[in-house]
Amino acid sequence: xxxxxxxxxTTATLRFPAGFRxxxxxxxxxxxxxxxxxxxxxxxxxxxxxxxxxxxxxDTGDIAADHYHRVSEDIALMRQLGVTDxxxxxxxxxxxxxxxxxxxxxxxxxxxxxxxELLAAGIRPVATLYHWDLxxxxxxxxxxxxxxxxxxxxxxxxxxxGALGDRVATWTTLNEPWCAAFLGYGNGVxxxxxxxxxxxxxxxxxxxxAHGWAVRELRSRLPAQCEVSLTLNLHAVRPLSxxxxxxxxxxxxxxxxxxxxxxPVFHGRLPQDLVRDTAPVTDWSFVRDGDLEAxxxxxxSLGINYYSPTVVAAGxxxxxxxxxxxxxxxxxxxxxxxxxxxxxxxxxxxLYELLTRLRDDLPGVPLVITxxxxxxxxxxxxxxxVKDPERVAYLRAHLAAVHRAIEAGADVRGxxxxxxxxxxxxxxxxxxxFGIVHVDFATQRRTLKDSAHWYADVIARGxxxx
Ligand code: GCO
Numbered sequence: 001x002x003x004x005x006x007x008x009x010t011t012a013t014l015r016f017p018a019g020f021r022x023x024x025x026x027x028x029x030x031x032x033x034x035x036x037x038x039x040x041x042x043x044x045x046x047x048x049x050x051x052x053x054x055x056x057x058x059d060t061g062d063i064a065a066d067h068y069h070r071v072s073e074d075i076a077l078m079r080q081l082g083v084t085d086x087x088x089x090x091x092x093x094x095x096x097x098x099x100x101x102x103x104x105x106x107x108x109x110x111x112x113x114x115x116x117e118l119l120a121a122g123i124r125p126v127a128t129l130y131h132w133d134l135x136x137x138x139x140x141x142x143x144x145x146x147x148x149x150x151x152x153x154x155x156x157x158x159x160x161x162g163a164l165g166d167r168v169a170t171w172t173t174l175n176e177p178w179c180a181a182f183l184g185y186g187n188g189v190x191x192x193x194x195x196x197x198x199x200x201x202x203x204x205x206x207x208x209x210a211h212g213w214a215v216r217e218l219r220s221r222l223p224a225q226c227e228v229s230l231t232l233n234l235h236a237v238r239p240l241s242x243x244x245x246x247x248x249x250x251x252x253x254x255x256x257x258x259x260x261x262x263x264p265v266f267h268g269r270l271p272q273d274l275v276r277d278t279a280p281v282t283d284w285s286f287v288r289d290g291d292l293e294a295x296x297x298x299x300x301s302l303g304i305n306y307y308s309p310t311v312v313a314a315g316x317x318x319x320x321x322x323x324x325x326x327x328x329x330x331x332x333x334x335x336x337x338x339x340x341x342x343x344x345x346x347x348x349x350x351l352y353e354l355l356t357r358l359r360d361d362l363p364g365v366p367l368v369i370t371x372x373x374x375x376x377x378x379x380x381x382x383x384x385x386v387k388d389p390e391r392v393a394y395l396r397a398h399l400a401a402v403h404r405a406i407e408a409g410a411d412v413r414g415x416x417x418x419x420x421x422x423x424x425x426x427x428x429x430x431x432x433x434f435g436i437v438h439v440d441f442a443t444q445r446r447t448l449k450d451s452a453h454w455y456a457d458v459i460a461r462g463x464x465x466x
Contacts, residue, residue: 014403015463021124021414022459023085024078024436025371027131027175029061030423032091034068038106041097043133044143044184045426048191059429065421066444068110073446075117077437078420081452082459085124087370087416088114089131089175092156095163099135099152108163115167126370126416127168128231129157129214131175132184132191139192144203144210145185147286154213161221170227172303172370173214177207177261178233182322189427195320197281205287208264212294219297230265231303231370234258234358235310236350240333245314249330252277253312256326266362268296281325301413302362303370306398307342309350311335338390341375341432346394348401355405355412366413372398373418375425375432378449386438386449395451399464417455421446 029045049060067074078086094107115125138149183190186200211230218228235257239246255274263271269292275284315331335345358367374394380386406412422435430441436452
């Protein structure tokens with residue numbers, strides 16, 4: 001019984017469409033732990049997090065939220081919240097320790113058990129094949145700047161389709177290839193920590209290729225009703241003014257941040273302005289005949305991860321940067337508004353802008369918010385409660401923006417709250433809490449935050465109350 005159960009009013013003033021999916025999202029390296037258990041080998045994040053200075057407090061994903069040993073407990077939490085879907089990721093090194101060759105059954109068994117328990121709880125499994133944890137052995141062989149890594153990814157996708165194809169409802173090939181390519185190989189703040197504009201552009205192309213080859217493998221093995229998707233963290237870019245110079249700065253970031261994936265995947269072409277912008281870095285000769293056709297294999301929906309907008313103006317920014325040379329022409333400005341614990345502005349209008357842009361740019365492509373949420377410095381008070389009114393306000397504002405975009409014709413099918421649990425926030429380690437469930441990492445005790453109770457009420461109502 002929660003305080004909300006007593007609430008007489010169960011109507012929603014902002015009701016979402018019937019069948020709208022209400023989910024939560026996580027990722028393997030951020031929650032699983034058991035980093036060396038049952039045959040799992042190091043990923044590039046196991047390696048990177050051990051390099052002094054790369055991750056705050058020297059945190060690693062060795063234990064994380066110990067989800068590997070707490071699947072039933074965590075699914076029971078999701079069931080209590082009433083979520084309809086759960087977005088998780090598969091740790092590639094748990095399934096294919098060297099990134100090639102036969103799968104490890106214990107690794108597959110973990111995901112089979114996870115999916116079966118989700119189905120038994122009436123929760124729809126949404127599996128992401130790649131959420132940044134490349135087997136270290138493939139990085140040692142060149143990593144994502146190397147074309148062969150895309151081939152390995154297609155093989156891995158085939159293994160996973162064979163193992164779970166009869167049970168997983170939606171398959172997302174990649175999570176945020178922009179982060180993996182440009183933070184991993186551009187400015188080096190993410191694993192594997194390389195700083196080469198050329199490597200980041202090669203990686204971006206090979207992610208598009210890997211996505212396309214994985215779609216082909218999935219389609220050849222999956223039942224027809226399965227959905228295949230891709231998740232992008234599209235940048236809601238705003239020029240500081242409507243001057244030609246500021247507008248061109250925004251165009252540059254839109255090209256290297258958004259259309260570098262949208263154009264190959266949905267149109268089978270490279271953005272020509274990007275090719276011109278990056279001429280000082282590359283001639284794109286690593287793109288071979290047939291690559292863009294492969295990358296544009298049809299998919300059933302586009303996942304969008306949104307947190308805050310990006311404001312740019314003409315100018316320059318320091319290198320190394322994640323912008324493959326665009327930083328020589330663009331400066332980034334803090335968007336106005338209250339900030340989260342990540343110092344990201346709270347600006348739900350950016351989500352509305354993004355969704356209505358995609359409504360126009362990608363007509364007929366269903367959209368799913370695969371991540372949205374906020375970090376705040378949450379703590380359990382003496383009564384044990386975790387009150388997080390700022391997160392509730394953030395979530396309410398962004399769900400209202402999704403509702404407004406749907407009213408404006410955007411075909412949004414679902415919302416996955418990031419995240420179910422407090423978890424390993426990459427270079428910030430455990431210092432940033434995104435969960436609606438508080439995790440005491442010393443004891444692994446889970447505590448529903450007020451935002452979890454609030455989200456359960458939204459799901460029960462099918463929308464937002466007044
Ligand atoms: C991302 C990743 C998540 C992050 C979350 C908060 O979007 O960067 O998918 O793993 O933890 O977005 O930064």
